Amino acid sequence: MIRSDALLPILVMLPLSLALLLLLSGRWGRFLSLAGMVLTTALAALLLSHGGQPLHHAMGGWPAPLGIGLRADGLATLMVMMTALVCSAALIYGEYWFDGAKAEQGRQFRPLAWLLWAGVNALLLADDLFNLYVTLELLTLLAAGLAALxxxxxxxxxxxxxxxxxxxxxxxxxxxxxxxxxxxxxxxxxxxxxxxxxxxxxxxxxxxxxxxxxxxxxxxxxxxxxxxxxxxxxxxxxxxxxxxxxxxxxxxxxxxxxxxGPLAPLTGGVGPVLGVLGGMAIVWGGWQALRQHNLKMVVAYSTVAQMGYLFLAFDLLQGAGYASALNGMVLQAVAHGLAKGAMFLAAGALVVAAGGYRVDQLQGMASRQPLAVTALAVAGISLAGMPPTAGFAGKWLLLQAAWLNGQWLWLAVMLAGSLLTASYLLKVVAVTFLPAPVAASVGCGQRLGGVALMLALLALLAGFAVMPMLQLLAPVATTGGWL
Amino acid sequence: MTSALGYAIAGALLVAMGLAAMLLHHHLVRRLIAFNIMGGGVFLVLLGLAPGHGEQADPVAQALILTGIVVAVAATGLALALARRLHQAGGDVRLDHPSSREDDDDQK
Amino acid sequence: MRVVAHRLIVAGCTVVGLALVYAVVNVQGPAPDLALAVSGALAESGVSHPVTAVLLNFRAYDTLLEVAVMLVAPLVAAALPTTAPAPAKPTNDPVLQALAAVAVPLALLLAIYLLLIGASRSGGAFHAAAVLAGALVLLQLATGRSLPAWLTPTRQQPLLILGLALFCAVGWLSLLLGGYFLGYPPAWAGVMILVIESGLTLSLALALWRLMP
Known part of the structure; x- marks a missing residue:
């Protein structure tokens, strides 16, 4: 009989083993990948069903100081689920993106993406400092390799x-x-x-x-x-x-x-530094996103701005606002993951349909690529922190934390950031509704946009699951995770 | 001063020198050599600071270093593979080199 | 501009170096209880060399992920479409060929020795793989070919993942039998470690070899 805590190593080993199988399989790769996606997402859901009860597995049967532990609490559980959704969407999208002339690239993308999934899960569940280093390196090399693809x-x-x-x-x-x-x-x-x-x-x-x-x-x-x-x-x-x-x-x-955890007694002086840098990232990233003419660069600079929220929140992680800040951070991380994933997928579909990267080439896309434009808009609503999305809940909690701590500057910066986010996204979406200059139709179905929309809708749906998510996080928020 | 502390100090200096070289040089191969020097410094610090156990070095630290070396080899290999393809694609393997940038004053 | 930037970098790195020296000199180290724990559990680990015990048993999961890291570079290198296949250049250097004739068989012997000695002394799969890859590189430089012609890149794939696949298989087996991940029964630990290390030697040598242009 398998131990119940074996779920943790399996969440790492299943994607890893699938990546190896995909390296060997030829034509069956697509089906193998699809089956693995369903299975791994189901396992992530199984972890979710533990309701944030801490789960622990001693690798090799050697308890912690000697061996390496895996550990899942509410925070890790939520991130594992978000990872499963984003990876599934990216893999399905990859099947459509890498076809025809790009089929060979697709065959290389699949195992690397699965290795990345394994690496992210390994990092989320790691309970050992050096193990964190190895997983970080795995992700770094995979990210560089995938970016060069x-x-x-x-x-x-x-x-x-x-x-x-x-x-x-x-x-x-x-x-x-x-x-x-x-x-x-x-x-x-x-x-x-x-x-x-x-x-x-x-x-x-x-x-x-x-x-x-x-x-x-x-x-x-x-x-x-x-x-x-x-x-x-x-x-x-x-x-x-x-x-x-x-x-x-x-x-x-x-x-x-x-x-x-380990650094908690030392964080006093570092919080304000991260807060200032995060605040500047929100403003600078948002401003740069507004200035870009290349659609994918708009989305990329938006990542710089949204990561700013996550780092600014380290300065809110204190005093009366501690629990709100932690909840807000995690919700923002989950919401940004889903929304940003959807946004890049939608941008890819629009770039193919428009035949170019520039924002002004997107005229008429609202009628030609309705699914992709909807995905972009829905994901944008979440990023800008408007209800009823999870992004709204996350940003609201961060504002609440700043309010409770009396950190008025951060309150203002975050509100300004939301305004900037809404502006650059509205600018892009508005262009798609302009009439198309020429009735050129580039052969590209709605499937890419459809996958993007599914992920965007998940970002929207997550907004209705905020209460259960906060329940998962409750033990983490009150005990600080480890002690 | 014990010999272990000597290793740690030498390691700290190697890290600083490697970091400087990595920032000062533009050619990718030189940067990778600098990265490996930095890595060597970190391994010296790791071994030098590891809790002592009589005359024998800490086995856990040794194992961590072996793992770290393999990871560094993998990173170097990946970077070299990417650099080779960049060279084949006609790119400049001197990243951020003044001659490949238009906004530099020194070009005149 | 550039001179100023260079001076700033040198000054900054000097500060970093001094801070690091200050830090390492002032470490108040704890009692070496982890090293004692390693010696205490060594008898159950299946090997007698503590470093091998840590690498392949106590912290085997780290090693497994590290082998996955090692796989990334050759996979990415193979994934990038290349403009022209690297031409094999036989050197016809008599000195190199004479060296290869002596050194390659010795290196093979040394690799096997290092693999087997790993259980009790310094050695193991990583050392053996490095020597093996070195022998392949020497062979390539001396004769213009190393791996047999039938071992095309596609056919190398199973060999490339063999080590990691064995590692994963042992992990799955230990989980499916109701145990902990990679928790070997003490009686079998020595055999398991040798099997995994043998596979790792071949795979890692091939991975290193594949990085050569």
């Missing part, structure tokens, strides 16, 4: 620039791990928390700076965001969706985990 000069340059930045970031993170290991003698997150609290020595501050700095670089926090727009904007649409919805989010997730 188009093999154009621009894509390769963007992928390499991303890789160089990410390697510096990884080295900084690993150095932080080395210092933490030297100072606490363990890699298990819970034990590190206890030992850090018992002896908060100066070296830990250096370790924290290295780790948070490295992760901020990988999460494209302002002013370290320069690599993101070309890398995410230049990749194939299903790849952009995976990178923007999941990979940058993974680095944020690690910061959050460390923030609530």
């Amino acid at each position: 188009m093999a154009t000069q621009a894509a390769l340059t963007a992928a390499l620039r991303y890789l160089m930045v990410a390697l510096i970031a990884s080295t900084a993170f690993l150095l932080g791990v080395a210092l933490l290991y030297g100072a606490t003698g363990t890699l298990a997150l819970e034990l590190i928390s206890i030992r850090v609290a018992a002896n908060p020595q100066p070296v830990l501050v250096v370790a924290m700076a290295l780790m948070v700095g490295g992760l901020a670089l990988k999460a494209a926090l302002f002013p370290l965001h320069g690599w993101l727009p070309p890398a995410h904007g230049g990749a194939a649409p299903p790849v952009s969706a995976l990178l923007s919805a999941l990979v940058v989010k993974a680095s944020f997730y690690v910061v959050l985990r460390l923030w609530m």
Whole structure:
């Protein structure tokens, strides 16, 4: 009989094993991928049905300090579910995107995307500092490889620039791990928390700076965001969706985990720094998105702005607003993942139909690509934080936290950010309703837009599941996760 | 000062030197060499700081370093593969090099 | 402009270096209880070398993910459409050929030795794979060919994933038998580790070899 907590390793091993099978299978790959999608999403739902009760699995049967643990609480559970939805949508979209002349690329995309799914799940469930490093590296290399998949000069340059930045970031993170290991003698997150609290020595501050700095670089926090727009904007649409919805989010997730756990006693001075950088990211990213003429760059800069909310919230994670801020952060992360994934998929469909990347080429798309335009609009409503979406709930809770803490500046910045988001998205959507200049019809069905719309509707539906999500998070929000 | 601490200090200096080289150089191969020097420095710090256990080095730290080396090899290999394709595609493997940028003052 | 930027970088990195030296000098290390835990559990690990025990048993999951990382580079390299296949260039260098004739068989022997000795001393799959890949590179440089012609890139695929597949298979087996992931029964641990390491040696050597242009 399989142990009930075996669900955790299976959530990692199933995507990984499928990636291996897909490397060997020829024509059956498509069906294998589809079956795996259903199965893995069902397993994520099974984890959801545990209702946020902490689940723990000791890898190899060796308990924590000696072995590596996997652990799922409400936070990890929600992120695993979001990952399953985004990956499924990107994989289905990939089947339509990579056909005909691009079929060979599609055969390469499938196993890499499945490896990415395994890597994200492994990161979300990791309960060990060095294991987090290995999963981060797996994601980094996969992200660079996937971003380069188009093999154009621009894509390769963007992928390499991303890789160089990410390697510096990884080295900084690993150095932080080395210092933490030297100072606490363990890699298990819970034990590190206890030992850090018992002896908060100066070296830990250096370790924290290295780790948070490295992760901020990988999460494209302002002013370290320069690599993101070309890398995410230049990749194939299903790849952009995976990178923007999941990979940058993974680095944020690690910061959050460390923030609530091992680094909790040291966070005092760092919160305001992340708050300022996050606030500047909201304004600068939003402003740049408004100025872009390339549709995919609008969406990519929007990621810079939305990641800003997640980092600004670290400064709200204190005092009376702690629980609101944490809930808001997680809802914002989930909502942004779904909405941004949908947005990149919709942008891909529009770019194909319009035959170009420029926003002004989108005239008439509302009638020619109604599904894609609807997806863009629905995802945009969620990103701008309008009801009834999950994005609204997340931003509302963040505003509430700023209100409770009396952090009026952040309140103003977040409201301004929503206004900017609404402006740049409205600008794009409005163009699609203008009459088309020429009745040129590029052969492209509605299927790409349809997949994008499904993901966008999930972002909308998540807005009605806010209460259950908050219930899942309740134990995390009150205990800070680990202790 | 123990020899272990000496390793850790040497490692810290190597990291700083590698970081400087990585930021100062533009050619990808040089940057990758610098990255590997940084990585070597981190491994020295990891080994030098690992909790002592008599005369034998901490086996966990040794295992972490072996894992780290393999990850660094994989990253270097991927970067070289990408750089080769970029070169074939006619791109400049000196990322952000002044000659490939129009907004630089030094070009005149 | 560039001179200023260079000076700023050098100054910044000096500050970073000094901060790091300050940090490592001031670490108050804890008691080495983890190393003691490793020695305590060594008898049940199936091997007698503590580093191998950590890599292939106590923290085997890290190693599994690391092998997945190692797989990414050759997969991506194969996925990028190349303009022209890399031409094989036999050098016809008599010194290189004489060296290869002596060194390649020795390297093969050394790789097998390293693989087997890993259970009790420094060695194991990663060392063996590096030596094996080195032998292949030398062979390629000396003679212009290394792997047999029938082993085309498509046919290499099963060999490339063999190590990770064995690792995963053992993991699934341990879960399906009701145990923990990669939790080997102590009596079988030594055999399991050797099987996984043998597969890893071949796969990692091929992965390293595939990175050569």
